[in-house]
Amino acid sequence: MRLSTVVHAAGTSAAVLDGTTWRALPAADLSALLAAVPLQRVAGLAGDALADAVPVLPLPAPGKVICCGLNYADHIRETGRELPTYPTLFPKYADTLTGPEADLVLPAGLQVDWEAELAVVVGTPLRRADRVTALAGIAGYTVANDISVRDWQYRTLEWFQGKAWDATTPLGPVVVTPDELDPAAGLQVMCRVNGEQTQHDTTKTLVFDAADLLAYISTFTVLRPGDLVLTGTPGGVGVAREPKRFLADGDVVETEISGIGTLRNTVRFTG
């Protein structure tokens, strides 16, 4: 299945894609649906076709959005580090997320960088789960760009303040269920800025895969349906270039993962 939240002629709804038609699911959005209905029951709930449906932020209300840094072997090497024993984790908020075509509005003068990432959507409550349980608890996969304000990220030891600017992490456009997509088989993760490819790697090279991350996180905190785990970004970010490159007002960032879809977001700096 390909699931999302869509805006349509009569409102907003959770929805499932049926060919090229979005069909209504019985919830206001996909966060509410996953909180209310086991994933196995979703297929049987598809209702009316929705006119003029356009996918928006699929998961507007995750309780937890947890990101893994330094998880692609080549990105780790470009930052000058060794392959890690443990995942480096930091959080964002539901407030940090924005839609697949939304503008990225930020104050002028910040060092804004791109980070294309595979995002994992939790489908069942996970608490001290092993890898097998964690894998079975995945609702699906979507695309994210962990847009980072590098000057704030590196103001202190903790990255959080550069990673949690409201409405700057685009997500979507759809959540693809695991029966249709296997990151272990290798999904192409790509970022383009104004059409120029800046990142391209495969999820085959992830140091910690989706099940590893969910199991590890669930050791210290419960994960619930609709929560998100971002799996880290491959090499090619702007801050690691020589000279460093950051996003400018009007830049168009495209984030694509094969088998899922593409985010297309324009940077808008305010005065």
Add this chain to the structure above:
Amino acid sequence: MRLSTVVHAAGTSAAVLDGTTWRALPAADLSALLAAVPLQRVAGLAGDALADAVPVLPLPAPGKVICCGLNYADHIRETGRELPTYPTLFPKYADTLTGPEADLVLPAGLQVDWEAELAVVVGTPLRRADRVTALAGIAGYTVANDISVRDWQYRTLEWFQGKAWDATTPLGPVVVTPDELDPAAGLQVMCRVNGEQTQHDTTKTLVFDAADLLAYISTFTVLRPGDLVLTGTPGGVGVAREPKRFLADGDVVETEISGIGTLRNTVRFTG
């Protein structure tokens, strides 16, 4: 006013202390009350006296719990660092919090440490607020202990995974409104382990005060009524001792701030 969430003979309720009597406020808990009612209106809403009322976790559902590290001059010096230009920030979750008398249940074998802290409760939405607006937006102050799993905290560069273990940060027992308490005048922040004082400092020595922190955080993310900001811990934590000292099964941690109250929590290690 002294506000909290209490368990009483007939259920759970937000409540305000009237002498030694807890009076009902019209919400299931203080998080729900602050989300629904401006603070200025709360005093007029005090209802019936509640029989057998005992304060529990006052704020069970903050959307954001943001902590400042390295904020007391002497604690910064004991970690060997310079006074900071910017606050070091990291988050916890509502899930991380627990009640003022709750046991701290953790798997055996972890390096568990204490961090007594003044916590600030947000009273109004704050977005890119200046210091004056931030100060006026404070609902009150309470006591927290930012219990930290040091071995996980230092597994990677990011402290988050050592700071967000479910139900390990006690909070309460009451929220005291700013008309009755001024941290700038100097509140005594104390931690005792099995009766032995391990931390004692005054909020006069905070590098970044409550208004500084709320204004700074509101630059990148909105704060809402009921959100929490923990202001950092003074010197005397176990990991900075020589030899290092961590909490053992059965240890009783008391966290006290003058003018607010005392948390009393027992460490319980599981197999």
